[in-house]
Amino acid sequence: MPSGLAALLDDVSIIARAASASVDDIAAAAGRAGSKTAGVVIDDAAVTPSYVTGLEPARELPIIWSIARGSFFNKLVILLPAALLLSEFLPWLIIPILMLGGAFLCYEGAEKVLEKLGGKKHGKNLESPIEDPVEFEKKRVAGAIRTDLILSAEIMAITLSEVATESLLTRAGVLAIVGIAVTVVVYGAVALIVKMDDVGLHLAREGRTEGGRRFGTALVNAMPKxxxxxxxxxxxxxxxxxxxxxxxxxxxxxxxLPEQAIHSAQHWVETISGGLSGVLGWLTFASLSAVLGLVVGAVIVFVLHNVLGLGHTEDHGEAAAH
Structure with missing residues (x-):
C-alpha cells in the first residue's frame, strides 16, 4: 500500500510539473503574442469611445459592457475555434490571412491620414441628429461588435502566427488568454476614458477643496487632447x-527584398548610434514599416474609393472621420 501511494504521489507530481510547464509555456507565448497586437489594441481603444458619442451619460457604461460582451463572444466562441481548426488543418493559410489583415490595417490608417490632410470623409456623420435613441443605440452596438470582429480576427491571427508551432493545448491557451486580456484591457480603458469627463465635471463642481476642483477642471479639459x-x-x-x-x-x-532592405537600414542606424542603438534601431524599423503601410494603404484607399467607388460604411470608418 505505501509503495502504491508513493507511486501515485509520484505520478501526481509528474503531472503537476508537466501542467506547470504548460502554463509557463502558455504564459510566455501569450506575452510574445500580446506585444505583437499593440497596434490593433491601441486603435481599438482609440476608436471605441466614439460609439457612445451623442448618447446619455447614464447609457455609456451599459453600452460599453454590451460591446465588451460581443467582443468576448467574437474572440472565444467564433474566432478561437476557427483559428484552432485553421492551424490544425490549413496552416498554410495563416500567413495570407494575416497579410489580408495587415492590408486592412494599412487601409484604415491611411484613410485616417488622408482625411486629416483634407481628403474626402467616408461614412455617416456621427453628429447627425438622433431620432430614436433606443434604435440608434442598438445599431451603434451592433456596428461596434461587427467592427470588433474584424479587429479581433486580426488580433487572433497575429497571436496564432506567434504560436503556430506550439501544441494544440498551448495554442488554445494562448489564444484564450490574449483574447480575454485584450478585451478586458481595451474596454476597461474605454470605460475609464468615457467617464473621465463626468468625474472631472463632478469634481470641478462639487470638490471640497480648491485643488480638487482644479483637478476636476483639468480632467475635463484633458479629455479632447x-x-x-x-x-x-x-x-x-x-x-x-x-x-x-x-x-x-x-x-x-x-x-x-522589403524585409532585407528595412533590416539593412535598421542595422546601419544601430551601428552609428552607440548606446541608443537598440531604441533607434527599433524606431527605424517601426518608422519604415509605417511608411510602407501608409503607401500600401493609400493605394488601397484610391482603388476602393476612386476606382471601384466603394465608400467606407462601417462604424469604424464613421468614427475615423472624426
Missing amino acids: LLTMLSLIGTVAMLWVGGGILIHGTHELGFL
Whole structure:
C-alpha cells in the first residue's frame, strides 16, 4: 500500500510539473503574442469611445459592457475555434490571412491620414441628429461588435502566427488568454476614458477643496487632447503593425527584398548610434514599416474609393472621420 501511494504521489507530481510547464509555456507565448497586437489594441481603444458619442451619460457604461460582451463572444466562441481548426488543418493559410489583415490595417490608417490632410470623409456623420435613441443605440452596438470582429480576427491571427508551432493545448491557451486580456484591457480603458469627463465635471463642481476642483477642471479639459492623442497613436500603430505584417508575410512567401532592405537600414542606424542603438534601431524599423503601410494603404484607399467607388460604411470608418 505505501509503495502504491508513493507511486501515485509520484505520478501526481509528474503531472503537476508537466501542467506547470504548460502554463509557463502558455504564459510566455501569450506575452510574445500580446506585444505583437499593440497596434490593433491601441486603435481599438482609440476608436471605441466614439460609439457612445451623442448618447446619455447614464447609457455609456451599459453600452460599453454590451460591446465588451460581443467582443468576448467574437474572440472565444467564433474566432478561437476557427483559428484552432485553421492551424490544425490549413496552416498554410495563416500567413495570407494575416497579410489580408495587415492590408486592412494599412487601409484604415491611411484613410485616417488622408482625411486629416483634407481628403474626402467616408461614412455617416456621427453628429447627425438622433431620432430614436433606443434604435440608434442598438445599431451603434451592433456596428461596434461587427467592427470588433474584424479587429479581433486580426488580433487572433497575429497571436496564432506567434504560436503556430506550439501544441494544440498551448495554442488554445494562448489564444484564450490574449483574447480575454485584450478585451478586458481595451474596454476597461474605454470605460475609464468615457467617464473621465463626468468625474472631472463632478469634481470641478462639487470638490471640497480648491485643488480638487482644479483637478476636476483639468480632467475635463484633458479629455479632447487625450482622445486626439489616442487617435494619433492608434493611427501610427496601425500603419506600423500593418506594414510590419506585410513585410514579414512577403518574406515568408519568398519575396525577401522589403524585409532585407528595412533590416539593412535598421542595422546601419544601430551601428552609428552607440548606446541608443537598440531604441533607434527599433524606431527605424517601426518608422519604415509605417511608411510602407501608409503607401500600401493609400493605394488601397484610391482603388476602393476612386476606382471601384466603394465608400467606407462601417462604424469604424464613421468614427475615423472624426
